[in-house]
Amino acid sequence: MEQKLHVSSSPHFKGNNSTRRIMLDVIIALCPAAIAACVIFGLRSLVLIAICVATCVLLEYVSRKIMKRDATIGDLSAVVTGLLLALNLPVDINPLIAMFGCLIAIVVVKQMFGGIGMNFVNPALAARIVLLVSFPSAMMHWAPALGAPAAAAIDATTSATPLVAEAGTYSYIDLLLGRCGGSIGEVCAVVLILGGIYLVIRKVISPIIPCVYLATAALMSLIVGLDPLYQLLSGGVLLGAIFMATDYTTSPVTKWGKVIFAVGCGFFTIMLRQFSNMPEGVSFSILLMNILVPLIERATVPRTLGYIKKKKGEQK
Amino acid sequence: MAKTSLIKEFTKGIVKENPVLCLVLGTCPTLAVTTSASNAIGMGVAATAVLVCSNAVISLLRKFIPDKVRIPAYITIIAGFVSVVQMLVKAFAPAINDSLGIYLPLIVVNCIILGRAEMFAGKNPVLPSILDGLGMGVGFTAALLCMGIIREFLGSGSLFGVQLMPVQILIFILPPGGFFVFGMLIMLANKLNSRAGKKVKTSPCDGCPISENCSTKTCEKTVKEAAANAD
Numbered sequence: 371m372e373q374k375l376h377v378s379s380s381p382h383f384k385g386n387n388s389t390r391r392i393m394l395d396v397i398i399a400l401c402p403a404a405i406a407a408c409v410i411f412g413l414r415s416l417v418l419i420a421i422c423v424a425t426c427v428l429l430e431y432v433s434r435k436i437m438k439r440d441a442t443i444g445d446l447s448a449v450v451t452g453l454l455l456a457l458n459l460p461v462d463i464n465p466l467i468a469m470f471g472c473l474i475a476i477v478v479v480k481q482m483f484g485g486i487g488m489n490f491v492n493p494a495l496a497a498r499i500v501l502l503v504s505f506p507s508a509m510m511h512w513a514p515a516l517g518a519p520a521a522a523a524i525d526a527t528t529s530a531t532p533l534v535a536e537a538g539t540y541s542y543i544d545l546l547l548g549r550c551g552g553s554i555g556e557v558c559a560v561v562l563i564l565g566g567i568y569l570v571i572r573k574v575i576s577p578i579i580p581c582v583y584l585a586t587a588a589l590m591s592l593i594v595g596l597d598p599l600y601q602l603l604s605g606g607v608l609l610g611a612i613f614m615a616t617d618y619t620t621s622p623v624t625k626w627g628k629v630i631f632a633v634g635c636g637f638f639t640i641m642l643r644q645f646s647n648m649p650e651g652v653s654f655s656i657l658l659m660n661i662l663v664p665l666i667e668r669a670t671v672p673r674t675l676g677y678i679k680k681k682k683g684e685q686k
Numbered sequence: 687m688a689k690t691s692l693i694k695e696f697t698k699g700i701v702k703e704n705p706v707l708c709l710v711l712g713t714c715p716t717l718a719v720t721t722s723a724s725n726a727i728g729m730g731v732a733a734t735a736v737l738v739c740s741n742a743v744i745s746l747l748r749k750f751i752p753d754k755v756r757i758p759a760y761i762t763i764i765a766g767f768v769s770v771v772q773m774l775v776k777a778f779a780p781a782i783n784d785s786l787g788i789y790l791p792l793i794v795v796n797c798i799i800l801g802r803a804e805m806f807a808g809k810n811p812v813l814p815s816i817l818d819g820l821g822m823g824v825g826f827t828a829a830l831l832c833m834g835i836i837r838e839f840l841g842s843g844s845l846f847g848v849q850l851m852p853v854q855i856l857i858f859i860l861p862p863g864g865f866f867v868f869g870m871l872i873m874l875a876n877k878l879n880s881r882a883g884k885k886v887k888t889s890p891c892d893g894c895p896i897s898e899n900c901s902t903k904t905c906e907k908t909v910k911e912a913a914a915n916a917d
Contacts, residue, residue, distance in 0.1 A: 503857045504856045
């Protein structure tokens with residue numbers, strides 16, 4: 371006779387969420403951007419993506435092996451890091467430089483601090499900044515995009531990213547469809563927004579961070595006298611807001627923490643764009659806020675259920 | 687017996703109690719001047735010279751300096767030697783003077799030198815103090831040289847000014863790269879020390895902000911007693 375009463379320990383219900391599932395969703399959300407990169411910059415960008423992904427996975431495997439820890443390449447997080455890094459690079463970058471970036475992202479930023487979930491800044495972003503500081507000329511060498519306005523591509527080999535181009539070179543449509551210079555994944559705004567919507571629908575990311583980020587950036591552009599829509603569509607704001615700032619490990623878990631985090635990101639992005647000597651401020655602002663996350667979380671600890679706030683001056 | 691302990695005073699500064707990598711003293715010049723190997727050697731040699739001379743003089747005067755004003759007295763002695771070294775460097779190696787800039791006079795406040803005066807020269811006879819200064823100086827120079835070589839090779843693709851690599855990873859000669867290399871070297875030094883089965887021995891009062899005015903020195907005593915019991 372079969373037992374009718376099953377005794378087992380909790381949890382009794384399990385969702386099918388796993389790291390692998392989440393990472394797969396992020397990869398799916400990034401696919402349109404990767405395809406757009408191939409269309410805009412040609413098949414070279416596919417080669418660059420393949421190099422970055424392969425290097426990241428290989429380095430993750432090797433470093434886990436050397437440190438005598440379990441292999442974690444199955445959770446696909448290295449693939450996401452490689453993909454994000456590749457989308458943040460200009461298309462004609464030397465593959466060796468891209469591989470060095472993968473080394474920084476996976477070995478230095480991720481595995482040295484204990485692997486997935488332990489990194490204190492976003493690996494792909496940190497790698498991009500290391501590359502930007504180390505190889506400024508290679509990292510700011512923008513190949514012209516397919517169908518970019520002629521005014522931007524007078525020089526046959528390079529074209530300006532919209533942030534340093536003269537006003538009026540690019541229309542909003544150019545920016546939306548990616549007819550401008552830039553990193554391979556950041557130019558086409560439409561596909562990034564599509565990816566973001568997919569992630570929100572799949573509940574992989576909460577819409578708080580991207581929305582507040584973009585709203586703050588728009589508000590700040592108004593305050594400092596820039597065109598808000600142009601600022602949001604150009605450069606890496608969308609890529610950063612949707613895919614970089616929402617990284618689980620390096621963004622706050624509390625609701626108000628997320629808001630503070632996103633406001634900081636948006637504020638510093640526009641401040642750096644307007645007042646620093648670099649054309650782009652997205653990576654630096656997100657990196658700065660990443661470092662502040664532990665403090666933000668400590669400041670926004672939610673009230674425990676049933677806990678009554680003590681009055682000032684009350685003893686015990 | 688006496689001979690081995692003298693040798694020990696000299697060698698302890700090189701690996702076991704390396705001032706930069708194990709005691710983490712003198713971090714400012716370590717990070718600031720190691721953008722090239724020749725800078726690192728210049729800084730190391732200048733600091734070693736000051737360290738040996740000041741250790742010797744402070745050790746000689748240790749019975750005459752009143753306890754209450756010993757820090758100003760030590761600083762005065764150190765500053766005197768730094769001035770001498772600075773004038774010598776200006777006269778005989780103006781290139782190094784230019785590249786070290788403000789960090790050369792700042793040897794006065796290098797905590798390795800004051801630290802050794804306070805921890806060692808103020809309590810010990812002349813010969814061990816000189817050897818201690820020499821060992822610490824060599825350890826300091828070696829650590830600086832390691833950092834200088836790594837940072838110059840990766841950051842400017844050269845060694846002692848000779849171009850070797852076409853690729854330059856600029857971040858290594860910028861401050862973040864300095865901190866990164868510094869961290870890596872500390873990791874290596876800890877690894878070496880732990881592999882040899884020796885722990886980095888420092889007095890618990892080192893680096894304690896109130897150790898100067900601490901009359902009881904209980905921390906030091908308890909550790910000493912524990913060590914005696916263990917023996």
